[in-house]
Amino acid sequence: MKIGIVGYGNIGRGIEAAIKQNKDAELVAVFTRRDPATVKVATKGVPVYSVNEIEKKAKDFDILVMCGGSRSDLPKQTPEYVKYCNVIDTFDTHPKIPEHFANVDKAATASNHVALISCGWDPGLFSLNRLIGSAVLPNGVDYTFWGKGVSEGHSDAIRRIKGVKDAKEYTIPVDKALKAVRAGETPELTVRDKHVRDCYVVLEEGVNESAVEHEIKTMPDYFADYDTMVHFISQEEFDKNHKAMPHGGSVFRTGVSDNNNKSIIEFNLKLDSNPEFTASVVIAYARAVCRMAKEGQKGCKTIFDVPPAYLLDMTSEEIRKQLL
């Protein structure tokens, strides 16, 4: 499959890395809103174009991977570009998924393309496991724990505070809660019971530490409801120890049968690089989108609509023989 990407940030570079792992995938173009001359793509020979060229170049690729942000890029870009080609995105603003789906579905259906939105691991593989858990154990409870890992949203929120030069937030599951759930207990957990927030902050010179610490710890939605730790560090230490983007987490479903037998399902991820793993999931589902498009399907899909066999470049016979 020939792949174009829009945006060459963390996810874009992750997509580029994931493509190299898949023999049937090829990166054929990078589209950017910047001046194309300023974007240097690591893979040799891949041309960089302005996003204004997408319509004209659409015949060169099978699918366009949207690598922009969920806040302002994807809500506009995905419904726009699906007019010209099949697309896949990582839209992750949970409450706005129905609206985004409706917009993309309308444009994809009208233009006879297939779009798949909200791909990755959460939303994505975690969602899939929540669905399977609730289907298999309808009389059950589920839990999602994130981390230990970097939350870009929370890091951004700290960086927006006046006087903050750089910041990284690690979401860490509370060990006691995780152990209880893993042992099959079904505790009622507040947000504070489940995760702590560990923040590493570089300040501009002369900024008051305790004022910033107070502002972080009392920030509504992001930190106020959690036990939050704040560490002020130098730019050197930050650059040395806090540039990686690890993440992961667990989805649990615990159910009890009429005969009082318990079942515990856990799906767990440990990731050195959140954007690279997200991109790996996207490439597998891009393969499925291409197949659905070839079958003549159209409209907007999610991970819930994809038969798992479509994720592999193998025949059904091979898949059954090797993997069932």
Place this chain on the structure above:
Amino acid sequence: MKIGIVGYGNIGRGIEAAIKQNKDAELVAVFTRRDPATVKVATKGVPVYSVNEIEKKAKDFDILVMCGGSRSDLPKQTPEYVKYCNVIDTFDTHPKIPEHFANVDKAATASNHVALISCGWDPGLFSLNRLIGSAVLPNGVDYTFWGKGVSEGHSDAIRRIKGVKDAKEYTIPVDKALKAVRAGETPELTVRDKHVRDCYVVLEEGVNESAVEHEIKTMPDYFADYDTMVHFISQEEFDKNHKAMPHGGSVFRTGVSDNNNKSIIEFNLKLDSNPEFTASVVIAYARAVCRMAKEGQKGCKTIFDVPPAYLLDMTSEEIRKQLL
């Protein structure tokens, strides 16, 4: 969905228990090869019929759940009964899946029914996770660990030894191997490195313990390649401590990206009752089979062919809103 079951053993009773957990499911008939008068169904008002009545009664249910054994029952029953109705089975003899699939597919296609074979957790949810792992991390290694849990096949193999009255085999993952894999190491593991086999055996009076122990430990395929422990116990102790059928295990996929970033995926099950959990998975996929049949599909399917959304009795809108 109205459900009929064939066979009222462990899986059959598990299906009955799972149906009670699902508001949209109803047990409408039990079919047996025994004299129907000798089978007492726990759910009140459910009629018991001879398997010879399946063709005549097929209009009374949406799907027939095959609850027989993989060795001799399912290879005959599933292709036979799919002539009359939609069916689902738990056929778990891995190397014979292609043959079974072909037989069932032929009969299902000819009669315009949908069959789903090899449902449960392995084959089943474990297979699904092996597929997703290899699609998302193509440059990776996978591992399946089973247990701690009862292997019916190995318990049977011991019970077939002359002088053995009763026996239970527990498959136990080797902690060292499990920890190494969970930590992201990718060791090469022999069968002996991965699992030990722990056997509890009741002998008939006067039988020589060491002869039986030797016969178990040297049994090819089943025990010879493993570290095997054999404990001789009384029937009383056996009945008190070894009647349950717990099981579980983990599927791992560990992959490394071009940039040397590691990702570890683990899917883990801890089950008090293997047959009840297997049945819970079957009921979720039975729902999908009914939907595929309503759409006019036909032929044999596996878990790899089912769009996850089909597992729930909810609209796509509800699923996206609540679970994505």
